[in-house]
Amino acid sequence: MSVVSLLFVYGTLQSGGDLHQEIIQQRARFLGPARIQGELFHIKGESWPGAFPTVSPSYIHGELYKLAKSAETLKRLDVVEGCNQGLFIRELVDAWLGNYRVRAWVYFCKREERKGSRIVSGDFSIEQHRNTHPN
Numbered sequence: 300m301s302v303v304s305l306l307f308v309y310g311t312l313q314s315g316g317d318l319h320q321e322i323i324q325q326r327a328r329f330l331g332p333a334r335i336q337g338e339l340f341h342i343k344g345e346s347w348p349g350a351f352p353t354v355s356p357s358y359i360h361g362e363l364y365k366l367a368k369s370a371e372t373l374k375r376l377d378v379v380e381g382c383n384q385g386l387f388i389r390e391l392v393d394a395w396l397g398n399y400r401v402r403a404w405v406y407f408c409k410r411e412e413r414k415g416s417r418i419v420s421g422d423f424s425i426e427q428h429r430n431t432h433p434n
Contacts, residue, residue, distance in 0.1 A: 303369070303391060303403065304365055305330070305363060305366070305394065305401055305402065305403035305404065306322075306327065306363070306366055306373075307335050307363055307364075307392070307403040307405045308322065308405075309350055309359050309360070309405075309423055310347045310349075310350075310361075312376075313361055313362050313424060314362065315424065317346075321376060321379050325367065325368065325372040325375065326367040327365065327366050327367060327372065328365040328367070329362060329363075329364055330362075330365055330396060331362070331363060331396055331397070332360065332361070332363075333360075333361060333362060333394050333395060333396045333403075334358040334394070334421070335350075335358065335393065335394045335395070335403075335405055336352070336353065336354075336356075336359075336392070336393070337350045337352050337353055337357065337359045337405075337407070338353045338357045338417060338421070339359045339418040339422075339423060340408075340414045340415055340418060341414075341417075341418065342408065342410075342413050342414070342415060343414070343415045344413075345413075347423075348423045349407075349408025349410070349413065350406070350408060351408055351411075351414070352392075352407055357421060358421050359421045359422075360421050360424075363394055363396050363401070363403060373389065373404060376389075376406070377389060380406045382406075385409055385410070386408065387406040387407065387408055388407055388409050389404050389405070389406055389407075390404070390405060390407055391403070391404060392404075
């Protein structure tokens with residue numbers, strides 16, 4: 300059985316995000332823009348989003364990375380993402396890199412009560428740009 304070494308990121312772990320350095324330090328290789336099925340929400344009282352799984356045809360847009368040291372990197376990111384505090388959970392999902400479907404890890408928010416407004420575009424990088432560069 301092979302270990303999944305792909306990671307989909309959609310929030311502060313993306314390039315330009317506050318936690319992107321965590322990805323760089325682990326020597327992860329950027330594969331390209333990607334998407335997963337789900338819905339993206341602002342998290343109440345925070346500056347970062349949370350992804351929630353859905354069966355609706357909604358997609359979250361982000362980035363796909365190939366991890367150099369999967370187990371080590373995921374263990375580190377589990378801490379960074381607050382998995383031990385019950386905020387996020389890492390799950391294996393289908394991700395689309397262009398027309399290719401792959402299996403990748405993603406961090407879903409576990410705290411439904413923390414959902415703020417939905418990011419309808421499914422793209423936090425666009426939302427961040429909109430909030431830091433108003434018209």
